[in-house]
Amino acid sequence: MAVVLPFESAPEASIESLVRLVQPDMERVNATILSRTGSDVTKIPEVANHLISSGGKRLRPMLVLATAQMCGYQGDAQTKIAAAVEFLHTATLLHDDVVDESELRRGKATARMLWGNEMSVLVGDFLLGQSMRMMVEVGSLRCMEILSTAAAVIAEGEVMQLAAAKNTETTEDAYLAVIRSKTAELFAAAAEFGPVLAGRPKAEEAACRSYGTNLGIAFQLVDDALDYGGRAAELGKNVGDDFREGKITLPVVLAFRRGNDAERAFWRKALEQGEADDAALETAVGLMHKHRAIEDTCERAKHYGAIATDALGLFPASPVKRALADAVAFAISRAH
């Protein structure tokens, strides 16, 4: 006998239903974000909102709202927590752009290009402080622990990345350790707040954290692949930015390991000695295709995506559960 399981059908590669399901909550989050970037100090609201209002997908706050829904949370703490997560994320982006000397972010000039590195560092610090204050208002020690741990772990990940920068011999494991910290940790934290707020059992907390971690890894890997094959419009930055900055990402790790001596000499010259002009970028992309480095990066992303989807297994079918699975498919599909 056929059983109809409308919400357990194959996921769609779209975040539309996720966006729709959290819409009412997200409006409150946006209002909170707007009010909490307020400061009597000139420039702070302007610099903060430049990035916050620049059309990011707000994936991280959405994870807070969605997992809270999925876990049946009935309170209203998710609004401040989601805003705090977005603030922490924005702070790290402001600081990243200074560290990476980036000129473009989400298709717009970075704050540091408009107001200088100084302002980017300090407004980032302000947002870090505000995110912690919002958590204090929520009043849950456990939630504060999750966010403050994420803040420290993200910074550790960035330092690891800095140390690995320009080192073409970085292993895939070392690279994964970097993105687990700098990207996946905040996805994990965001997804964990829902079950924590709802007072759900440890197993559900762990499941949501695993979902977030693996979605975050998949997301970052696809980003890394897109940097060698996407278009600036969907990337929000220039193709080849990672290459020009000497960043070691998984496509490079794979192409380097699979290459011959001459190719490795090329990678070293390009990434370690900075000979990374447009001609070199073309060569780099050619070598990646030769060794299927971009395709396999996307394959790896699928692997983590599958773990993320499976992590949701112990939750009963619901529209929001399905929307979370769709979000994984969406993250992966950006590669095509």
Place this chain on the structure above:
Amino acid sequence: MAVVLPFESAPEASIESLVRLVQPDMERVNATILSRTGSDVTKIPEVANHLISSGGKRLRPMLVLATAQMCGYQGDAQTKIAAAVEFLHTATLLHDDVVDESELRRGKATARMLWGNEMSVLVGDFLLGQSMRMMVEVGSLRCMEILSTAAAVIAEGEVMQLAAAKNTETTEDAYLAVIRSKTAELFAAAAEFGPVLAGRPKAEEAACRSYGTNLGIAFQLVDDALDYGGRAAELGKNVGDDFREGKITLPVVLAFRRGNDAERAFWRKALEQGEADDAALETAVGLMHKHRAIEDTCERAKHYGAIATDALGLFPASPVKRALADAVAFAISRAH
């Protein structure tokens, strides 16, 4: 009839008794600091400890320990709180040095000169995260509120300072607003933890906060004066650094306002247009002496110092109360 009040005699300009009274607690703070700069990520402990172990006076953690003692606190949360305060302070120094492009701090090369701006930004972020984590472990929402508010307010103060930079028409009030946020707020927070931990009445919390605020202002004003008249050794930075960076501090505000048109043209050229070489510094110091700008900055510092000392009035006489008053006298005396 004469009453002997051994602890209410005139304060000595020394922090020796303060250092001695908090010594056993401070050893635990130092051990905590050392263990919490630990990270598996190479470089983080090295960069963090470069500044933390560089012989700062640890005045802020001492305030936590001393006010806890003065208020009769019997627990042990002050250790982690004092360490968290020092971490927040260190994080802001790391970021400040990037913002100000400073080369020297406490007489040593700044972290940014040794490991680069990137590392300074990120290790600062790591320390901010760690300081919040330590507060979470303490588990007092009120204490977390104090620290996270301080973090946001300090960043606001730095942004205000950035906006005021190179603006010779900054008023004394505007300048005071800057140092209230960027310097005095953390002194205030540090001093407030004691009565909060001890569960003392609001009036004592307010008294300690007032002590900290005004000590912090006095401290900063004397620092500002020393920049135009101290020696590199006691300053831990080069004489004239503020001048060369175009920083508007109280000595400049006073000399500018008291000067004639030709002098104001000089100040504008030096600080707004960056013509701040050694000859200009000599002229600047000359104008300051002419207008008693340095002396009056120290007079202002005395005013705030007096408020700080008076704020302690409602506490009964005790060795630690006296040591806190001595610390104010010490802060002021550095100017001579």
